[in-house]
Amino acid sequence: MKIKRLKQGIVSSVLLSLLIGSSGNALAEEPDLEAEAAILVEAESGKIVYEDHIDVILPPASMTKIMTEFLVHEAVDQGEISWEDEVKISDKVRQLSLDTSLSNVPLRQDETYTVKELYEAMAIYSANGATIALAEHVAGSEAKFVERMNAKAEELGMENYKFVNSSGLNNQSMKGNHPSGTEADEENMMSARATAILTYHLLKNYPEVLDTASIREKTFKEGTEDYIEMQNWNWMLPGSVFAYEGVDGLKTGFTDLAGNAFTGTVERDGLRYISVVMRTESREARFQETAKLFDYGFDQFSQETVIKEGEQVEGHQTVSVIKGKEDEVSVTAGSDLQVLVEEGQEENLTPVVTINKELLTEEGELEAPLEKGETIGTIRVEGMTEEDYLHEKMTSNAEVPLVLEEDVEKAGWFALSLRGIGSFFGNMWENAATFVRGLF
Template sequence: MFFSKKIKRAVISLVALISLVSCGATFSAPVKADGANYQTDQVKLNVKSAIAIDSNSGQVLYAKNADKTLPIASMTKLMTVYLTLNAIKNQKLAWDQKVKPTASIVKVANNAEYSNVPLKMGHSYTIKQLYQATLIESANGAAMLLGQTIAGSQKAFIDQMRSQVKKWGIKDAKIYTACGLPNGNVGKDAYPGVNKNAENSMSAKDMAIVGQNLIQDFPEVLDTTKLAHLDFKDQGHTTKMANFNWMLKGLSQYDQTYPVDGLKTGTTDAAGACFIGTVNHAGARLITVVMGARHKDGTDPARFMQTKKLMNYVFTKYRPVTFNAGSQMAGVKNIKVTDGDNATTNLGLKEKTTIWDPADGKTLVAKLNKQTIEAPITKGQVVGNYQFKSGNEKIVSLSNPNGMNVKAKALAANGKVNFFVRIWRMLFGGR
């Protein structure tokens, strides 16, 4: 009698499975959260848009109109710098390689209305000189000469910039110049077929992605962005460069509470005052972006005041907690395994991860995005994603406004049992 009941249950289960596969299962699509605004009411910023993220994981800590596309001005130069560092990495450029500017670039580089080092016709400059001038003095001519050297023309370089941001998943970027000046302000190097008033535009979220990729792929960029002053030498003439990031030590907006070491300012009439900053805090790296801050004149510190306000909010309201690779999360230390030698497999974090835990007195908890997995499983195999909450508050990220995915790996192998064992288990249960 027991045997027949077992068979009957197995047959019913098999029929149900076949029906599900044949008819298809219907699941409700998850409701997409608004990733453009997150904790916006917690701190009032006098800017058009802003965002704060963890540089490594992309966890969003604050967002205000973060999806709104706005002019980015000289923050553009971070993309030019990324492609420069990438070209050096791939041995297409060398730091000591000398290059000469075109007449068009020289004209931009000597325009007193723009930030520049005065490049001269017929003079040679090293890639390192141009790189430093681009980041520290925000030199427009230097940025254009880097692009010219990498791609052969301004248009070709702009096309490379557009291609790069698409690889990062940035879809709405508008890019026309290598330096961030409006299209018509670069003279003969204007992008063809585009209005002279067109400006490079991205969202605060997009700029955070640019900064995140730059720091992750080329962390050495911080060795230059942290410099408050540097000399630019050109055949006996020296230009004293001063960083436009006034939050650096030795400059007017420095505050030891916020030991910023990058990244880049940007200013045009249309953009207002913009700033993408970064700072190490409690062993974690933070990236902030503020766009469209007040800009009365060249002495207005508004963008840095707003950045300090944003950083203060993050430092006060969050505590970064770092878990090492292989760390197990309470409540989800294993996963059920179908047809495995063992019924479950132990899980841990795929790689070292920092979670900014809201300082709300609530416990940080993790949940796995699946309950079972099919055997066989190899040690180290990614088997799912953890998602975190603090109380009822979801921990969200740039890539997922519904929750931040952190990869979970198997801490041990789990082989698959043979066909006969699977049939036996289906009929009689047990393992």
């Protein structure tokens, strides 16, 4: 898998020839994208399938709302708020929500809105006033919510980011009502990698986010004079103009500085990808470029099961044991080991066993008593081309535990004594034999 995009045709040709000559299997050419930064990630492991300028910090625009969604879900999960809470609409939110030049649903101060209603307006329609109302409800003020955003980004291992508001607007668009402690002309900043890390953790922690993100259209405050027919800005959802099979999220973004951006999620036959494209040429292009990434991911990669739960790795079926009723114990895979493999690499895969040295004696043995199911190491895979992950900690996602297949009870003192005597005389005999051989 080639990580950096090669734009010079001659270089691509030379590389392709080398790959064919060395392995007999040509690796597919990566898509040539019209985007300033882009990334495609396998969502379960965090393995990067495609990357281009992924650590360049750029304005994410309304993709900022992915972090707001995370913190709203977290606040609900931790009991700080509930989906049925009624949210107070501040003067700031009321004023911003009436700005028709921005994506908004009108919010009144004599009307009631639940957290769920405002969340749907944010996730489906990218409503900015609704987003700020949620931030104020969760943290007391948007400024305090921004502090949470930056703290959570650090906690998740994101780099190359800066949050200055909850919505992704340029602060100038807020007409003096931007969060305190931020500059009037500031805009949120985030790299493609950071955006993908955020999305990875959102899907891991709160997969139900896709239940809302996949809604193509919904009426806000149906039956009232302020109703709005909300159309999802994600035009890759089923039934949309750029519909792509399996797409169920996640968030678009646009400001004058950011240009057009999109974070996509897609799943087919159990294989899920996260994509990010930033600064494409147009609204349409962000979906067209994303489709290229998805095509590449599904056409050229597949999930392969290298070893199944309960299976053994050849050459590593047992480990020696001391002070036990048995002198060895069987070891197996604690779960299925699945890896994302590029087409043509399947035959190169080899499971590799690593045993935790801290559990072994100096002679490389386990000491009884031992319990069935106890983890003593890991099984991973070698033989694939260069692998890269969103974060170095995610490399462990390509491993499964190596576990004990049975209990091993500690031997009684009498048996241990006999073994000690046998070992003593065995050593004496070996030493004597060595001495005699030395005479000749």
